[in-house]
Amino acid sequence: MADNAMTLALDGNVPLREFAIAIEHFAGLIDALASHMQAKDGVEWIIDDLVKRSAIATVRGESKNPQKVAQVIQGFAAVATALQTDVSIPYSNRVRTHANQIRAIINHQVTAVRFETATSDIVLTDNPTPLLLPAAYGAVEGRIQTLTNRVSLRFTLFDAFYDRAVSCYLEEGNEEIVLGAWGHMASIEGIVARDPDTGRPVAIRGITSVETLLDDMPHYHEARSILQVHDGAPSPEEIIRKLRDA
Known part of the structure; x- marks a missing residue:
């Protein structure tokens, strides 16, 4: 998997001011790491994804020397x-100044900050001994909202249960399994990383299956007339009334 992108995500009821501060120091951290590693020349960092309804920003490094990009992401x-x-x-x-400023954003509204790459998730909370929840094979259902194909393939799924963004990473060579699924409900199988406090999925890696689902479940009105009822049978209202008055 080409590791050329990194993500900063804020959890909680995130005010605009805190998100703006986080983005400022996210950019500063990237620049400081690149300077420290002498990996600035010939590298441009592009906004790859800004996820609506979630305070999540992903940037992607572009360079003729991918090793420089990889160095910064590892840092x-x-x-x-x-x-x-x-x-x-x-x-x-x-580097330490920008990193500590990002951590300082955590408060009663911003409950956690997540640093994400194609291979790792590191979650910061105000808990001095954070709970670690190992990633495990599983499936997550939701709607595929963002699909990018620039050197590596990464897409965003809004899971159906929490209605929150889940970062999904395909292994190289498996790009075809997601073709045609953009905008559709789907079940994604792979190694699922979860938030240690809530258990909600935050990322899926090593994806083995993308199964498109029906977008809309039938409404209960569509069940009308499925069951044949003989003439003279009581109406549903009458049955409910009898049960209530019994």
Whole structure:
């Protein structure tokens, strides 16, 4: 899987001001990591996805030297791991400043911050000993809202139960299993990473199946006349009234 994108996600009832601050320091963190690793020249970071109804931003690195992009993304994950485990961030003071400002956003409204790459999810909360919930094989149903195909293939699913965005990553060579599914309800099978506090899915990797589902379930009115009723049988209203008055 080509690892050329990274995502910052805020959970909770996120005010616009906090999201703007997070994006400012997200951009600053990327620039500081690139400077520290001497990986700025010839690399452009593009907004790959801004998910509506969720405070989630994904950026993608474009370069003729993909190793520079990979270095920054690996550093991004290392910074998040250091923040989660409360150890020293092994990079410059500028990197540490932006990283700590992102962590400082967590409050009673922003309940968690998630750093995501194609291979990892690191969740920060105000819990000093965060619960870890290992990823496991499973299926998530929802509507495929965003589909991108730029070097790697990543798409966004809005799960049917929580109505929240789930990042989905296909293995290289499996792109065809999602073709034609954009905008449709689907069941996605793979390794599901979940929020450690709520259990809701946040990412699916190693996807093995994308099954398109019916977009609309039949309304109960459509069940009318399925069951044959003989003449003189009581109406549903009469049956309910008799049960109520019994």
